[in-house]
Amino acid sequence: MVKKKTAFVCNDCGAEFARWQGQCSECRAWNTITEFRVPSVKAAPKSSAMSGYAGMVEATVQTLDEVNLESLPRFTTGFKEFDRVLGGGVVPGSAILIGGSPGAGKSTVLLQTMCMLAESMNTLYVTGEESLQQVAMRAHRLGLPTNKLRTLAETNVETICQLALKEKPSIMVIDSIQVMHMSDVQSAPGSVSQVRESAAYLTRFAKQNQVAIFMVGHVTKDGSLAGPKVLEHCIDCSILLEGSSDSRFRTLRGNKNRFGAVNELGVFAMTGQGLKEVSNPSAIFLNRGEEQTPGSLVMVIWEGTRPLLVEVQALVDYSQLANPRRVTVGLEQNRLAMLLAVLHRHGGLQVADQDVFVNVVGGVKVSETSADLALITALVSSFKNYALDRELVVFGEVGLGGEIRPVPSGQERLKEAAKHGFKRAIVPSANKPKEIIEGMEIIAVNCLSDALEALF
Known part of the structure; x- marks a missing residue:
């Protein structure tokens, strides 16, 4: 009898091993390695489905300019x-x-x-x-x-x-x-x-x-x-x-x-x-109440090839626990911890004894760094119980030194915000448009202290 070959594959990263082990040495995941049997290689009969369609195309060597692209619209x-x-x-x-x-x-x-x-x-x-x-x-x-x-x-x-x-x-x-x-x-x-x-x-x-x-x-x-x-x-x-x-x-x-x-x-x-x-997803995520509340702010993120306006909400409240909670929905929790440290060091705001809750409205998951400045602004707004202007939009990356870094496609983000009726924008200095956008006041900032001073 022919001995059946077996292999062990990690379900998370796809790495193969000769024998089973509890932890994958490639991705460090536990209990993800599964045994499977390798099918034996046999000469397939001509009547099989694979040989049927494999024989229809003859393998030939071609240069890239010889490949016909018009046949694949x-x-x-x-x-x-x-x-x-x-x-x-x-x-x-x-x-x-x-x-x-x-x-x-x-x-x-x-x-x-x-x-x-x-x-x-x-x-x-x-x-x-x-x-x-x-x-x-x-x-x-x-x-x-x-x-x-x-x-x-x-x-x-x-x-x-x-x-x-x-x-x-x-x-x-x-x-x-x-x-x-x-x-x-x-x-x-x-x-x-x-x-x-x-x-x-x-x-x-x-x-x-x-x-x-x-x-x-x-x-x-x-x-x-x-x-x-x-x-x-x-x-x-x-x-x-x-x-x-x-x-x-x-x-x-x-x-x-x-x-x-x-x-x-x-x-x-x-x-x-x-x-x-x-066709217009920004209108869905901007379905807000008539009364503006502290800690609520609109930011412009970039998804694929188009801008998207979403609302971020923050709640900062005194904590009764020894270790205050840090809860994020739609944002990275490690990113929040880093921005709280930057806010303390360069913004002069201490929230070590406060519970911090952050939510992106509509179930959108934000992974890019252009939400940094908007998130910090929402945190300060909630901490000071100060409601921001409904016609304000904010975007920009915040560095560890408190500087406001530019983000890609700043012009397209501002045009999308102006199309939805926003009148004021806080953006990095490098993203300030060369052409004036009609009906919108654009405030360019270089560091975190400038942004907080312009807002509060």
């Missing part, structure tokens, strides 16, 4: 927000992984997209978790055209590829990759080996037949995509559909994209007719 999904996250549309032959928590709307947005694309091209929707009756019921409930979308209920990857060769679709959906399996991999569907080999098989099929494939992926408790990390390495684009159960808004964010910008953001609204795109 992008095609739209029907959603401008979806196309924005994908980098301008779907590229033929690309493998796209879309993840999200249960109920976020992954299957809904893909079913809407496929029904619209089926009017002009060949499509194939493969469902492994639901029956065809369930998919048809959802399509009728959403009022989608169902007369041209081709559907298939199957979980075997080889069978799916064989049928796809006959159907010749331009775009295909696999819902979901966690339930797919291959015959020669001796493990249960959803295991590390099955997910890894199934995704690699489908990716090769997409490349050699110029078929765009959407793979639906599950997420873990911490919000990351389930399965081995190598799954994100073999695909071309990885996007995540986020949204809380108590909110009707969904955000589509790109984590990896070989054909466009990374960290692009698309906003959708969940309605009775499915997901509807939101």
Whole structure:
């Protein structure tokens, strides 16, 4: 008997090891190493699905100027927000992984997209978790055209590829990759080996037949995509559909994209007719009350290729605990601790005995440093119980020396703020526009003390 080879792979970073160990030596994560069996390499028969489509394309050596780019035009999904996250549309032959928590709307947005694309091209929707009756019921409930979308209920990857060769679709959906399996991999569907080999098989099929494939992926408790990390390495684009159960808004964010910008953001609204795109997301996040409260401020962040106006709220209150709490929602907690130290050293404000709570309204996650100055301003406003002007917008990076550093695309941020009716802006000196923006007073500052003096 041929001894079956086994390997041990870390689910977080994808590192391989010869034997099992409790901690991954690459990413230092505990209990993330899983055993899987390496499929034996055999000469595939000519009747197999892989040899069927692999033989259609003969490998040749070419220079880059000999590659025909006109034969690979992008095609739209029907959603401008979806196309924005994908980098301008779907590229033929690309493998796209879309993840999200249960109920976020992954299957809904893909079913809407496929029904619209089926009017002009060949499509194939493969469902492994639901029956065809369930998919048809959802399509009728959403009022989608169902007369041209081709559907298939199957979980075997080889069978799916064989049928796809006959159907010749331009775009295909696999819902979901966690339930797919291959015959020669001796493990249960959803295991590390099955997910890894199934995704690699489908990716090769997409490349050699110029078929765009959407793979639906599950997420873990911490919000990351389930399965081995190598799954994100073999695909071309990885996007995540986020949204809380108590909110009707969904955000589509790109984590990896070989054909466009990374960290692009698309906003959708969940309605009775499915997901509807939101063309002006800043108007959603600026839905404030009529009375301005202390600690509330609007900042301009940059998401992908466009500015976005969001509101940040801060609450500073006396603490009854020996160790005051530092709680952040939508911002990095380490960044808050650093800015509190800068505020004490260069702003003369001591909050060591105060509880500090920070929240970004609308569930937006801010990772860039342009929110530093706005966050410090909101903290001082709450501490002094001083309400700021409703028509004020602030952005800028704060250094450890108290200096205000410039941020990219300052001109576009100010134009976006002026478009939404803001009359006053506090910006770094290097971001002061050369052209006057009509109706907006711009105050340029060089250090933290100048910004606090101009505001308070």
